[in-house]
Structure formats: structure tokens, C-alpha cells
Amino acid sequence: MTPRQKRFAFVAAGLVAIGLATFFILNAFKAGVMLFYSPTDVVAGKAPQHKTIRLGGMVEKGSLERQPDDLTVHFVVTDLAEKVTVSYTGILPDLFTEGQGVVAQGRMSPDGLFMASEVLAKHDETYMPPEVADALEKGKQRAAQGAGPVGGEI
Amino acid sequence: MSSGGPNWFKYASPMAFYPLAGRLIPWFAVPAVVLTAIGLYMTFFVAPVDYRQGDAYRIMFIHVPAAWMSMWLYICMAVYAALGLVVRTRLSSMMAQAIAPTGAMFTFIALWTGAFWGKPMWGAWWVWDARLTSELILLFLYIGVMALRAAIDDTRRADRASGLLALVGVVNVPIIYYSVQWWNTLHQGASISMTAAPTMSRIMLWTLLVMTFAFWAHAFVTSLMRVRGIILERERHAEWVAEMVDETK
Numbered sequence: 001m002t003p004r005q006k007r008f009a010f011v012a013a014g015l016v017a018i019g020l021a022t023f024f025i026l027n028a029f030k031a032g033v034m035l036f037y038s039p040t041d042v043v044a045g046k047a048p049q050h051k052t053i054r055l056g057g058m059v060e061k062g063s064l065e066r067q068p069d070d071l072t073v074h075f076v077v078t079d080l081a082e083k084v085t086v087s088y089t090g091i092l093p094d095l096f097t098e099g100q101g102v103v104a105q106g107r108m109s110p111d112g113l114f115m116a117s118e119v120l121a122k123h124d125e126t127y128m129p130p131e132v133a134d135a136l137e138k139g140k141q142r143a144a145q146g147a148g149p150v151g152g153e154i
Numbered sequence: 155m156s157s158g159g160p161n162w163f164k165y166a167s168p169m170a171f172y173p174l175a176g177r178l179i180p181w182f183a184v185p186a187v188v189l190t191a192i193g194l195y196m197t198f199f200v201a202p203v204d205y206r207q208g209d210a211y212r213i214m215f216i217h218v219p220a221a222w223m224s225m226w227l228y229i230c231m232a233v234y235a236a237l238g239l240v241v242r243t244r245l246s247s248m249m250a251q252a253i254a255p256t257g258a259m260f261t262f263i264a265l266w267t268g269a270f271w272g273k274p275m276w277g278a279w280w281v282w283d284a285r286l287t288s289e290l291i292l293l294f295l296y297i298g299v300m301a302l303r304a305a306i307d308d309t310r311r312a313d314r315a316s317g318l319l320a321l322v323g324v325v326n327v328p329i330i331y332y333s334v335q336w337w338n339t340l341h342q343g344a345s346i347s348m349t350a351a352p353t354m355s356r357i358m359l360w361t362l363l364v365m366t367f368a369f370w371a372h373a374f375v376t377s378l379m380r381v382r383g384i385i386l387e388r389e390r391h392a393e394w395v396a397e398m399v400d401e402t403k
Contacts, residue, residue: 093277
């Protein structure tokens, strides 16, 4: 091997070693890297019980309830498998809507209610003009009514 | 390399690359200015509002290209650093040195615009999720590479030390890119990938691409200008620099 090939082998082996080390470290700290727990984790008891945690998932449609006299809201966070009811007093972010992603920080109360101190909205990677969103929504409704998509059948 | 055609290896020499870089700069400077103007016009006047995020999503047209450039320039810097370590061409280390400040600037822009986007959309300027944290580490890596180089007076040792740090740090780039897939993050996933159709309307996609090429051209211009300065500084005792200075007198 020429000195240059030796140096190349050294650099390549070093990169592989560092890559592997990073992989194992990140794997070991997987729970620490996760920003939030899913409702399934919380219900199964995988999340710490008496510590502040973040709970993430989708706000279940039709689950949002506002108290008439103050800013307290209740809503259900679901990952389509399990559900956790969240209680939060404060102003919700603009993007907070039913059927969309949310990350709430807080802790579980003994009666199974998640008492949130902070609620963050999680938006998805879809971007489109409102007209397109309207058209998609209408198409979905048509499909739900059994008419099927336009031109879908001969 | 006795066959016909230009001998590209000749441009590995700083003396041959200096005038070439000078000739290349206008070819990137003009697209950088024109594409930035077109891209910003499309950002603010052509691209439609988003169905959920309204006008605030327009930050994306600065944020996403800056974030892409921050990762891409780091890879470029690491490749040059590796060439400098393995092949020991002087120009490679100079290019690695020249790219770093531009990469750091794009990383900062990505983090800064991301905070501006996060506050109205998520409800928080900053969250310690995997995407944001790994991008912050990228900024520290850029700064670390530059600081390590600046701390060592001997140029060859500085090249080697900072090149090694740049190479070690390259593991962070796939972590940034895949963080939104591997872990739960507040940051949304990728809208554009090589394996699936983009999840945004076509005009938004075009605006994003125009801005990306504008930023890329900007990176070329600043890196080439900077490397010319580095070449002159490092070769100041060389005969060709003295001759060139004499000619311009």
C-alpha cells in the first residue's frame, strides 16, 4: 500500500467506526431523543409516571370541549390505537384544530387525566392553496356518499 | 493523462485555480442575483397562501433552501477536508476553509427563520426535538471547525486538525436529515424526497427550487471569492503572486 492508500484506508475506517459508535449511542438513548410519548406508551405505562412528560398525537375529532367560564379546555389525544384525555388552561396555538397533530407537555394526574402546562401544534408536511384543500374535501365527501370519484368508473 | 482534452488536474494547483475561480465568479454571481429576485417575487406575490398556515408558511421558501444548503455545504466541506487529508492537495484544504463560513451562515439562517416560523405555527420559538437540536449541533460544528483552524498558527497542522473535525462531524448530516423519520419530533417530515411525490402544490415547489438554486449560486460566489483570498494569503511568498502584483502596479 502506498502512503496515500494507507491514509485513505485510515480515513474510511475512521468514518465507519464513528458512524457505528454514533448509531449505538443514539440507539441506547432512543427514549431520550424522542420528543414525546404516544398515547399507547402512556396507557401501557412506558412513560414516567410522576414526571413532566410530553404527549403527542392527533386531536380526536369532536373531542374538544371548552369550559364556559374560563380558558380551560379538554380534548382527547389519540394515536388511533389508544386515547388520553388532556386538560389545559391557556391559549391554544393558532394551528390547533381537531384532527391535527399536537404535542402537550405536562403530567398524568391520578385520575387518568393528562394535566398539560403547554400545548404545541404539530403541522404536517402538506402545503397547498385553500382551493385545492376545498376540492379535496369535497371529493372526499362525494366518495363518502358513495358516488365515487369523478370518472372513476366506466 | 497523456490523452487529448484539457488536463483537469492542473486546476488542483492554487496557481492555476486562482484565475479560473476569478473567471467563474460572474457565471454564478449573475444567476445568484437574478434567481434571488425571481424567487423572492414568487415567494411573496406568486405562491398562493397555504390552506392551514396562511401567509406565515412563506418563511419556508427561505428556511428550507437554507437548511438544505447548510447540510450540503457541510458535505462539500468534509469531502474537501478528506481530499486534503488523503491526497494532500493544498487547494482542497483551502476550499474546505473557504466553504465553512458560508455553511455556518446558512445554518444560522435556517435556525433563525425556523424560530420565526415555529412561534406562530407551533406556539414555541424553540423545542429540543431531534431535528432542531441536530441542526444546532451543525452550527457548533461549523464554528468549531473554523475556530480550531484559527487557533493553530501552522497552516498544515491547522488544515489537518480542522479537516479531521470536519470529517468526524459528517455523521451529523444523516442524523439531521433522517431525524424526523427516526424519532418523534415536533418538526414536520420532509415534503420533498427522492422516493415519493412532493406533498406541496407545483407553484410552491417551483418557488422552493428557484430559491434553492439562488442560494446555491450564492454559495459558489462567496466560496470562490473567499478561496481566492486564501490562495493569495497562503501563497504570498510564491513567485507567481509577486509577478501578478508587479503586473497590476
